[in-house]
Amino acid sequence: MTLTLPAPAKLNLFLHIVGRRPDGYHELQTLFQFLDYGDELTFTLTPGHAGVRLATPMPGVPDDDNLILRAARALETRAGRRLPGVTIAIDKRLPMGGGLGGGSSDAATTLLALNHLWHLGLDLDTLAGIGLGLGADVPVFVHGQAAFGEGVGERLTPAHPPEDWFVVLKPDCHINTGKIFSEEGLTRDTPKIKIAPAFEGDASRYRNDCEDVVRKLYPEVNQSLEWLSQFGPARLTGTGACIFGRFPTESAARIIWESKPSGITGFVAKGVNLSPLHKKLTELE
Numbered sequence: 481m482t483l484t485l486p487a488p489a490k491l492n493l494f495l496h497i498v499g500r501r502p503d504g505y506h507e508l509q510t511l512f513q514f515l516d517y518g519d520e521l522t523f524t525l526t527p528g529h530a531g532v533r534l535a536t537p538m539p540g541v542p543d544d545d546n547l548i549l550r551a552a553r554a555l556e557t558r559a560g561r562r563l564p565g566v567t568i569a570i571d572k573r574l575p576m577g578g579g580l581g582g583g584s585s586d587a588a589t590t591l592l593a594l595n596h597l598w599h600l601g602l603d604l605d606t607l608a609g610i611g612l613g614l615g616a617d618v619p620v621f622v623h624g625q626a627a628f629g630e631g632v633g634e635r636l637t638p639a640h641p642p643e644d645w646f647v648v649l650k651p652d653c654h655i656n657t658g659k660i661f662s663e664e665g666l667t668r669d670t671p672k673i674k675i676a677p678a679f680e681g682d683a684s685r686y687r688n689d690c691e692d693v694v695r696k697l698y699p700e701v702n703q704s705l706e707w708l709s710q711f712g713p714a715r716l717t718g719t720g721a722c723i724f725g726r727f728p729t730e731s732a733a734r735i736i737w738e739s740k741p742s743g744i745t746g747f748v749a750k751g752v753n754l755s756p757l758h759k760k761l762t763e764l765e
């Protein structure tokens with residue numbers, strides 16, 4: 481049996497750092513929305529062969545560190561019994577370390593796919609709990625609904641931001657999340673907002689507290705933000721390196737995309753409040 485499922489990107493439409501936990505992790509307030517663009521994972525049951533293996537290893541990521549295998553193993557441990565073998569092939573489209581949550585999304589898709597194929601019957605809260613052990617962004621991908629995130633992003637309240645179109649640009653640099661969170665100059669004391677539906681539709685109030693530090697350290701990001709800002713508000717997602725601009729229609733987004741400076745990669749995609757993963761799983765039922 482074979483199952484092919486999407487692992488979509490996320491955007492942090494805004495990202496406020498509101499404090500720091502005793503363990504050093506930063507407390508955030510963020511608005512997550514999914515994009516109808518991402519990786520694609522194909523799961524094939526191999527009952528004759530025990531174990532989980534990757535059919536397409538990822539350059540630069542040893543298999544044992546790959547969040548896909550780590551998610552599968554965490555699920556096996558939770559099940560506490562021998563499960564049919566599975567081979568996982570990956571069509572990797574999301575840039576790594578881009579702030580689009582690619583690795584976390586791959587992990588969430590793996591948790592949901594194997595829960596289905598292995599007939600484990602675990603609910604989304606349980607899967608999100610397992611996912612949180614793999615990364616702070618995994619729970620939102622497991623739940624599959626646009627959401628306000630608090631804590632490190634694991635306390636989620638469903639949200640309904642406008643489903644606009646985005647130009648996403650990937651400046652030519654790699655940003656390590658841990659490095660940004662350890663920068664001295666990072667804003668860490670943004671006052672907590674009372675999370676209100678009025679805030680989610682008001683894009684003029686969206687801000688990313690990592691942006692100033694990232695602009696200073698990575699001139700490529702600064703230049704891309706300056707360029708995209710000519711056409712409307714442009715923001716960093718996560719700790720970067722990707723940035724996004726919001727447009728009301730696909731054609732408006734494509735016109736800007738076509739005129740981007742040479743040497744910048746990226747894509748055009750629609751913001752969606754139901755994850756394409758959950759849409760596909762519902763269609764399978």
Ligand SMILES: C[C@](O)(CO)[C@H](O)COP(=O)(O)OP(=O)(O)OC[C@H]1O[C@@H](n2ccc(N)nc2=O)[C@H](O)[C@@H]1O
Pocket residue numbers: 492504505506507508510579581614615616617631632633657658659661718719
């Ligand atoms: C920036 C976001 O993408 C926003 O959605 C996420 O908070 C990042 O979450 P993530 O990718 O799971 O982050 P990780 O790769 O686990 O974090 C790497 C490092 O960044 C720091 N880190 C991360 C998240 C957080 N809320 N506070 C932190 O201080 C920690 O030192 C951690 O060891």
Ligand SMILES: Nc1ncnc2c1ncn2[C@@H]1O[C@H](COP(=O)(O)OP(=O)(O)OP(=O)(O)O)[C@@H](O)[C@H]1O
Pocket residue numbers: 538540541545546547548575576577578579580581582583584586587617657718719720
């Ligand atoms: N399946 C995977 N896909 C991508 N990266 C992975 C995967 N498994 C492990 N990694 C590791 O995780 C790191 C971060 O990758 P990812 O693409 O999730 O970053 P990101 O988009 O910045 O995520 P976030 O927004 O959650 O910080 C990579 O540099 C890589 O070493």
